[in-house]
Amino acid sequence: MARQRFSRLIAVALAALVLLPAAHAQVLPDDRFDLLYHSYEGDQITITGPSLLARKKIGQKVSVSANYYVDEISSASIDVRSYASPYTEKRNEFSLSADYLVGETILTAGYTNSDEQDFEAQTAFFGVAQEVFGGLTTVNLSYARGWDEIGQVTDPEFFREADRRLYRLGLSQVITKNLLLTFDFEGITDEGFLNNSYRQVRFLDANDARGYRFQPELYPETRTSSAFSLGGRYFIGAGPSAIYANARTYSDTWGIAAWNAELGYTYSLRSKWLFDLSARHYSQTAADFYSDLYPFENAQNFLGRDKEISTFTNTGIKLDITYDFSVDIFRFLDRGTVNLSYNYIMFEYDDFRNIPAGGDPGEEPLFEFNADVIQVYLSFWF
Amino acid sequence: MRTLILLAVLCGGLVSAGCSNIEPWVKPYERANLASEVMKLDRNPVSGSYMNHVHESREGARGASGSSGGGCGCN
Amino acid sequence: MKLHTLNVARSVLATLLLVVAGSGQTSSEAPTFSLPDASGNEVSLDDFAGDVVLLNFWASWCGPCRAEMPLLDQLSDRYGDLGFTMLGINVEEDSALADRFLKGTPVDFPILYDRANSVSQLYDVVAMPTTVILDRQGEVRFVHHGYEPGYENDYQDQIRALIRE
Numbered sequence: 001m002a003r004q005r006f007s008r009l010i011a012v013a014l015a016a017l018v019l020l021p022a023a024h025a026q027v028l029p030d031d032r033f034d035l036l037y038h039s040y041e042g043d044q045i046t047i048t049g050p051s052l053l054a055r056k057k058i059g060q061k062v063s064v065s066a067n068y069y070v071d072e073i074s075s076a077s078i079d080v081r082s083y084a085s086p087y088t089e090k091r092n093e094f095s096l097s098a099d100y101l102v103g104e105t106i107l108t109a110g111y112t113n114s115d116e117q118d119f120e121a122q123t124a125f126f127g128v129a130q131e132v133f134g135g136l137t138t139v140n141l142s143y144a145r146g147w148d149e150i151g152q153v154t155d156p157e158f159f160r161e162a163d164r165r166l167y168r169l170g171l172s173q174v175i176t177k178n179l180l181l182t183f184d185f186e187g188i189t190d191e192g193f194l195n196n197s198y199r200q201v202r203f204l205d206a207n208d209a210r211g212y213r214f215q216p217e218l219y220p221e222t223r224t225s226s227a228f229s230l231g232g233r234y235f236i237g238a239g240p241s242a243i244y245a246n247a248r249t250y251s252d253t254w255g256i257a258a259w260n261a262e263l264g265y266t267y268s269l270r271s272k273w274l275f276d277l278s279a280r281h282y283s284q285t286a287a288d289f290y291s292d293l294y295p296f297e298n299a300q301n302f303l304g305r306d307k308e309i310s311t312f313t314n315t316g317i318k319l320d321i322t323y324d325f326s327v328d329i330f331r332f333l334d335r336g337t338v339n340l341s342y343n344y345i346m347f348e349y350d351d352f353r354n355i356p357a358g359g360d361p362g363e364e365p366l367f368e369f370n371a372d373v374i375q376v377y378l379s380f381w382f
Numbered sequence: 383m384r385t386l387i388l389l390a391v392l393c394g395g396l397v398s399a400g401c402s403n404i405e406p407w408v409k410p411y412e413r414a415n416l417a418s419e420v421m422k423l424d425r426n427p428v429s430g431s432y433m434n435h436v437h438e439s440r441e442g443a444r445g446a447s448g449s450s451g452g453g454c455g456c457n
Numbered sequence: 458m459k460l461h462t463l464n465v466a467r468s469v470l471a472t473l474l475l476v477v478a479g480s481g482q483t484s485s486e487a488p489t490f491s492l493p494d495a496s497g498n499e500v501s502l503d504d505f506a507g508d509v510v511l512l513n514f515w516a517s518w519c520g521p522c523r524a525e526m527p528l529l530d531q532l533s534d535r536y537g538d539l540g541f542t543m544l545g546i547n548v549e550e551d552s553a554l555a556d557r558f559l560k561g562t563p564v565d566f567p568i569l570y571d572r573a574n575s576v577s578q579l580y581d582v583v584a585m586p587t588t589v590i591l592d593r594q595g596e597v598r599f600v601h602h603g604y605e606p607g608y609e610n611d612y613q614d615q616i617r618a619l620i621r622e
Contacts, residue, residue: 027520034428040436053428060606067428134406134583166445172423177412180421186445227446233423235415242420250443258443266420274419284442309442320429341429347440373436375429410585411548411577417518 002224002253006167006187026106026131028063028099031056033380042345042371044076051377061101069093071116078307078367082355083200083214091116105130108142118151118197123164140170152197162192178235182246187226195219201305203294204361211361212293218303220289225252241267244278255288256309264318274322279315286311292353293362307367310352316345335381343373424448487591490576492546492569495556500544500569502595508542509619510591511612514571514582516548517558521604522586526562528609532616533566539620540593546571548582588612592619 036051049070057063070093076086097110106129114121127142146164171183200214231246247261264278287309289302320341346368353364408416415421424430430448438444487510491501502510513529515522526545533543543566547555552570559568571577580589584602590612592598599615601608 030520034426036428036432038432051428051432069432135410136406136408168445170448174408174413174416177408178415180416180423182423184446184448188445225444227443229446233421235418235421240415240418240420242418248443248446250445252442256442258441260443268418268420282437282441282443287442308440314441320426339426339429343433343436373433375432377426377429379426379428406583409574409577409582410587411514411516411574411582413585414516414518414549 002187003165003189006165006189009167009169009187026101026104026129028057028061028101028106029055029065030381031063033382034377036375036377039374040371041373042347043078043369044081046074047071063099063101065095065097065099067093067095069095078354078356078369079199084198089116118153120149122147125166127168136174138170138172140168142166142168144168148192150193150197158197160193160197162190162194164191165189180233182229182231182233184229184231184248185226188224190223192221194221194223195304196306199306201291201294201303202355202361203297203299205297213297215297215303217305218301220254220302223252223254225250225256239267239269241265250284254309256284256286258282258284272324274320274324276318276320276322278318280318281313281315283313284311286351290351292351305352307349307352311350312348312352313350314345314347316343318343333380333382337379339375339377339379341373341375341377345371345373347371485597487589487595487597488579489595490579492571492576494567494569500567505542505544506595507593508540509536509593509616511541511543511616512546512580512589512591513543514546514548514577514580514585514587514589516585517554518549519585523558523562524606525586525604525609526564529612530564530566532609532612533564535613536616536620537566541616541620542566544569546576548574548577548585550574590615590619592622 032053032055034051034053036053038047038049038051040047049072051067051069053065053067055063055065071089071091073089073091074086075089080086091114093112093114095110095112097108100107100109108125108127108129110125112121112123123144123146125142125144127140129138129140131138144164144166146166148162148164150158150160150162152158165188167187169185173181173183175181195217199217201217202212202214204211205213227248227250229246229248231244233242233244235242243263243265245261245263248259250256250258260280260282262278262280264276267275269275287304289300290304290306290309291299292305292310294300294303318341320339322337322339324335324337347370349367352367353359353362354367355364357365359365419425434447437447487502489502491499494500511529511532513525515526517523529543529545533541537543545564545566545568547568548571549555550572552572555568555570580587586604588599588601588604588608589597590599598619599611601611
């Protein structure tokens with residue numbers, strides 16, 4: 001039913017988009033090549049890998065882009081430390097997209113394939129972007145469809161599926177010659193096997209030495225969510241520089257409610273250096289069926305102990321440094337930058353406990369951890 | 383859900399009001415600041431999409447974390 | 458309520474007014490103006506009476522404007538001696554970035570500085586760049602909004618036609 005509501009909204013918005021007076025032609029994105037190295041370290045998980053992006057115009061009306069992304073995972077996370085054994089994994093993701101400039105509109109279509117040993121996800125999307133009201137407003141509409149195939153390393157017969165539909169409406173609005181505002185809405189519906197094929201929940205059991213036992217998690221077969229965000233960017237002469245902020249609220253049919261806010265400052269120094277400092281805070285309340293410790297086996301229709309659906313907050317601080325280097329050496333290059341990004345995030349859980357830390361069942365300390373996220377990348381425009 | 387309906391009506395309402403007469407209050411030649419590097423909404427798409435992935439894989443919330451547009455008004 | 462909105466949308470679609478696209482042909486007297494050039498001397502549009510004139514409103518921060526410049530320079534070289542004048546009108550409040558761009562991409566035709574945007578308003582510049590072509594009588598004959606590769610061919614055809622008139 002939510003799916004119908006979302007589709008109807010997008011259909012009306014699309015009709016309105018067609019009718020609203022368009023500004024003079026949009027511009028296709030610039031040709032570019034990016035080479036990124038990413039690294040995440042936190043909760044005894046290390047995930048590193050490259051991300052390559054290439055984008056090129058073909059003729060005057062079309063721009064194509066391809067992205068190759070890898071996650072090399074080495075995990076001894078809290079769940080692994082609680083009831084499983086450390087593992088390594090590799091995830092490959094490949095995306096292809098094309099932009100087509102027709103009149104005043106840019107049509108985009110794309111496909112992404114994400115592949116790992118026991119999980120394959122495919123996504124196809126279609127989007128429309130249009131500048132209206134003299135170019136002061138940009139409207140984006142998109143629809144995406146996803147198909148997941150879930151397996152299990154320990155059981156070759158295990159095979160489950162999940163489907164996804166995403167509906168997105170985005171607006172960016174020039175308010176003054178120094179102020180830009182953005183608005184985003186995204187509605188997502190999932191259907192199928194939505195939990196993890198390995199994760200366990202725990203329930204009290206006096207007969208067990210630990211005082212509790214594990215059983216596999218069991219999630220509802222559907223999930224519908226909606227998220228709204230508002231953002232702003234304000235230009236300040238010094239530098240030049242800009243201050244930005246955005247906030248998002250989220251809720252879904254699992255009972256998860258969340259909000260996050262970000263505040264940042266971008267400073268450009270002599271057109272060679274760019275510094276970006278930002279802080280982000282995220283806060284979420286648990287899914288209705290979530291519990292760190294159930295009173296007995298099969299206590300509910302749905303069971304979940306994934307910290308991702310628990311009650312928690314995270315606070316992050318991020319610094320990006322960009323250096324624009326001279327590319328006179330390479331005639332065919334317009335511009336090149338080298339970038340470094342460091343993000344420190346602190347996670348604190350309110351109803352997810354740290355079992356390996358020890359203690360009586362349900363009395364273990366609440367879990368918390370910090371993560372370091374590092375990116376090093378080169379960008380070339382030609 | 384009422385908000386979604388409101389959005390749909392807004393789109394339709396704008397159409398019926400015949401908003402083709404709205405003059406841009408920021409002229410194209412006044413958009414120098416908006417075209418600046420520091421004002422770009424999606425300055426580093428590869429980095430932005432990676433950060434989005436970092437957040438979404440550890441948080442329950444998903445969606446509405448980025449937009450595009452509002453550029454230099456060229457063409 | 459949503460069904461009503463859809464019906465309204467459908468009926469408006471039936472009486473749709475399409476937006477004016479790309480270049481439009483017009484005929485009206487070009488407003489006169491005078492702006493400083495790079496040396497600070499006041500240059501007036503009247504100084505070029507009798508010539509076919511192309512006015513190009515541009516800014517250094519505008520990608521398509523930058524792409525167009527070398528092509529405009531070619532046109533200026535080709536037809537400059539045949540009763541044609543090209544004038545680049547920079548619309549930036551602070552000319553420093555424009556001058557830096559011109560140092561890297563020099564052009565032979567005069568650049569005038571409309572720092573107060575008075576001439577941009579006079580010529581109703583609604584897109585960046587905007588190219589206005591005037592005939593020998595000082596009438597506005599062709600207006601191009603924006604720049605897409607290939608526009609320079611239109612400029613060439615129009616300049617040649619106006620020179621021959």
